[in-house]
Amino acid sequence: xxxxxxxxxxxxxxxxxxxxxxxxxxxxxxxxxxxxxxxxxxxxxxxxxxxxxxxxxxxxxxxxxxxxxxxxxxxxxxxxxxxxxxxxxxxxxxxxxxxxxxxxxxxxxxxxxxxxxxxxxxxxxxxxxxxxxxxxxxxxxxxxxxxxxxxxxxxxxxxxxxxxxxxxxxxxxxxxxxxxxxxxxxxxxxxxxxxxxxxxxxxxxxxxxxxxxxxxxxxxxxxxxxxxxxxxxxxxxxxxxxxxxxxxxxxxxxxxxxxxxxxxxxxxxxxxxxxxxxxxxxxxxxxxxxxxxxxxxxxxxxxxxxxxxxx
Amino acid sequence: xxxxxxxxxxxxxxxxxxxxxxxxxxxxxxxxxxxxxxxxxxxxxxxxxxxxxxxxxxxxxxxxxxxxxxxxxxxxxxxxxxxxxxxxxxxxxxxxxxxxxxxxxxxxxxxxxxxxxxxxxxxxxxxxxxxxxxxxxxxxxxxxxxxxxxxxxxxxxxxxxxxxxxxxxxxxxxxxxxxxxxxxxxxxxxxxxxxxxxxxxxxxxxxxxxxxxxxxxxxxxxxxxxxxxxxxxxxxxxxxxxxxxxxxxxxxxxxxxxxxxxxxxxxxxxxxxxxxxxxxxxxxxxxxxxxxxxxxxxxxxxxxxxxxxxxxxxxxxxxxxxxxxxxxxxxxxxxxxxxxxxxxxxxxxxxxxxxxxxxxxxxxxxxxxx
Numbered sequence: 001x002x003x004x005x006x007x008x009x010x011x012x013x014x015x016x017x018x019x020x021x022x023x024x025x026x027x028x029x030x031x032x033x034x035x036x037x038x039x040x041x042x043x044x045x046x047x048x049x050x051x052x053x054x055x056x057x058x059x060x061x062x063x064x065x066x067x068x069x070x071x072x073x074x075x076x077x078x079x080x081x082x083x084x085x086x087x088x089x090x091x092x093x094x095x096x097x098x099x100x101x102x103x104x105x106x107x108x109x110x111x112x113x114x115x116x117x118x119x120x121x122x123x124x125x126x127x128x129x130x131x132x133x134x135x136x137x138x139x140x141x142x143x144x145x146x147x148x149x150x151x152x153x154x155x156x157x158x159x160x161x162x163x164x165x166x167x168x169x170x171x172x173x174x175x176x177x178x179x180x181x182x183x184x185x186x187x188x189x190x191x192x193x194x195x196x197x198x199x200x201x202x203x204x205x206x207x208x209x210x211x212x213x214x215x216x217x218x219x220x221x222x223x224x225x226x227x228x229x230x231x232x233x234x235x236x237x238x239x240x241x242x243x244x245x246x247x248x249x250x251x252x253x254x255x256x257x258x259x260x261x262x263x264x265x266x267x268x269x270x271x272x273x274x275x276x277x278x279x280x281x282x283x284x285x286x287x288x289x290x291x292x293x294x295x296x297x298x299x300x301x302x303x304x305x306x307x308x309x310x311x
Numbered sequence: 312x313x314x315x316x317x318x319x320x321x322x323x324x325x326x327x328x329x330x331x332x333x334x335x336x337x338x339x340x341x342x343x344x345x346x347x348x349x350x351x352x353x354x355x356x357x358x359x360x361x362x363x364x365x366x367x368x369x370x371x372x373x374x375x376x377x378x379x380x381x382x383x384x385x386x387x388x389x390x391x392x393x394x395x396x397x398x399x400x401x402x403x404x405x406x407x408x409x410x411x412x413x414x415x416x417x418x419x420x421x422x423x424x425x426x427x428x429x430x431x432x433x434x435x436x437x438x439x440x441x442x443x444x445x446x447x448x449x450x451x452x453x454x455x456x457x458x459x460x461x462x463x464x465x466x467x468x469x470x471x472x473x474x475x476x477x478x479x480x481x482x483x484x485x486x487x488x489x490x491x492x493x494x495x496x497x498x499x500x501x502x503x504x505x506x507x508x509x510x511x512x513x514x515x516x517x518x519x520x521x522x523x524x525x526x527x528x529x530x531x532x533x534x535x536x537x538x539x540x541x542x543x544x545x546x547x548x549x550x551x552x553x554x555x556x557x558x559x560x561x562x563x564x565x566x567x568x569x570x571x572x573x574x575x576x577x578x579x580x581x582x583x584x585x586x587x588x589x590x591x592x593x594x595x596x597x598x599x600x601x602x603x604x605x606x607x608x609x610x611x612x613x614x615x616x617x618x619x620x621x622x623x624x625x626x627x628x629x630x631x632x633x634x635x636x637x638x639x640x641x642x643x644x645x646x647x648x649x650x651x652x653x654x655x656x657x658x659x660x661x662x663x664x665x666x667x668x669x670x671x672x673x674x675x676x677x678x679x680x681x
Contacts, residue, residue, distance in 0.1 A: 003531065003532075006531040007528075007531070010524065010527055010528075010531075014520075014524060104393075108361065108363075109363075111361050111363050111364055111365065112363055112364060112365025112366075112369070112543075112544070112567075114544070114548070114567050210520055214520055214523070215519040215520055215523060215545060215548065216548070217519060217543070217544065217545070217548070217567070219364075219517070219519045219543055220360075220361060220364075220393070221517075222519060222520070224515075224518045224520060224521065226520075255521075255524070256524040256527075256528065259511050259513075259524055259525045259527075259528035259529075260528050260531075262510075262511050262512065262528075262678065262679075263509060263511065263528055263529065263531075263532045265677070265679075267679055270512060270514050271514070274514075
């Protein structure tokens with residue numbers, strides 16, 4: 001039992017960088033923009049967050065820098081695809097290449113350095129009173145670091161925003177059918193810009209969790225492909241922030257379960273386990289497309305540039 | 312029309328990014344501190360990671376700096392970092408030779424075949440490849456008996472542990488890693504018969520997040536001293552956070568986990584580099600493959616920190632002296648494998664070939680190979 005609890009608690013930690021990147025990409029795709037630059041934006045956030053953290057020792061400034069860096073990456077993408085109406089897939093892939101190079105370049109003098117004491121203390125696990133003492137659930141969910149709590153809050157707030165506010169409704173309209181949204185007076189380009197940037201900022205935070213809390217040190221390519229898992233997770237969560245919360249922790253668990261199984265002497269190939277997140281995503285895709293439910297379908301306008309003249 | 316223009320802009324950006332990306336990597340961090348004289352011999356070093364990765368490649372780069380220091384203006388070194396283990400290696404070598412390099416040290420296992428090819432194409436250049444098994448007329452390989460330092464690290468861990476469970480975060484199921492785990496286990500068992508060593512495979516040399524997860528799983532299973540065959544300090548970080556102990560690798564990283572760090576088996580490539588380049592300058596180059604050991608000072612166990620248990624230094628010094636004078640062979644029998652079958656009989660020891668191809672764990676290791 002204790003082993004199971006410690007495994008699930010570790011799964012939450014492993015899932016947190018995925019969670020930020022996934023809800024960031026959800027909010028971006030809800031506006032009809034398919035930004036495949038998640039990995040790049042995560043790396044930009046990771047390196048800038050780490051650098052500012054090293055310079056100031058201040059956790060809030062480090063997080064702010066990570067968000068700005070991620071949003072800056074998203075701004076490049078937004079300018080290319082919204083204003084210039086460039087191909088979204090190509091632009092997103094470009095952003096990943098750019099973000100990787102950018103982080104290696106900026107991070108070169110930082111390689112191998114450890115996050116400063118102040119930041120590591122700020123992000124040490126903190127037990128929430130009352131909630132943290134609930135048996136089983138408490139130690140898994142409520143004895144984590146502040147960043148994890150921020151992740152819970154961000155996904156719930158995004159869910160409320162998306163499904164319970166008029167702005168959220170507008171956003172969904174923009175993603176489904178920008179032509180109709182434009183016709184009822186929604187500023188399509190503004191919505192696309194704001195939410196793509198917001199998504200980038202969240203991806204930046206996901207990267208910063210890796211470099212500032214999880215590792216916590218700067219190493220080249222610290223995300224190691226997690227941005228791509230997040231892109232798969234968006235599909236897994238069917239563009240729903242609440243499901244993303246569950247999905248991210250499930251994928252986090254899949255990421256680390258191999259090590260626990262090795263310890264128990266269960267002989268399953270690590271390579272098979274590495275494959276699982278993608279396999280699960282394919283299964284979800286198949287199930288979702290067979291059910292043909294509108295709720296689980298991707299935003300209709302996803303991947304297309306919006307031309308008012310071609311409405 | 313607009314579509315065409317925007318597509319064009321994207322393409323331009325793609326190329327610009329690719330070029331700057333390559334540019335950043337291609338910048339040779341050449342570090343000739345003083346202007347070299349005309350007769351300085353040019354030596355190229357190729358690393359798989361960055362020169363300050365805090366691990367394997369940095370250990371080689373420290374060796375390069377030592378070479379530069381020792382030979383002064385007789386030598387000029389150039390480096391190339393983060394070279395993928397692909398045909399890119401050949402390009403890098405050709406580029407270095409174009410720059411006038413007469414000696415090439417290629418330092419990662421996966422560079423081997425490409426280095427061999429380049430060696431055949433450039434008979435006037437001397438090639439060195441680290442950790443492989445190929446060699447040729449102008450091509451030496453070199454490596455070292457890291458198992459000796461791992462054995463000493465095992466002694467420290469065996470004296471330190473309270474749970475009698477040691478953890479080992481390991482990269483790949485290859486003989487080099489297996490040999491290290493066996494030596495570590497035998498070292499620990501030499502001071503504490505009850506020891507078991509639990510192994511977790513990560514299947515990566517370099518993924519700090521994954522390494523840390525593997526370490527955390529070992530800690531949750533009750534291990535209280537962790538060792539690693541990985542290139543980052545993530546394992547030590549995990550131990551530090553849990554309040555237990557860790558043994559590093561490659562470099563002395565005592566400052567990155569001050570409360571957990573006990574010691575680390577280290578590489579000192581510098582002496583070998585300096586001696587070989589001096590030989591080339593003197594015209595005494597020979598085709599000799601090199602397998603250095605504790606006696607040569609190629610490998611070492613880092614000085615123990617205050618976290619190390621009492622009496623550990625004395626035990627390590629004693630074992631080290633016996634290894635150096637030849638009275639202690641790390642892989643001398645009797646050695647049993649995990650099933651209890653005797654693999655190395657009493658009175659004999661593993662041969663060099665057996666060591667280089669070992670694919671079984673000694674008794675006391677918990678974990679599987681493949």
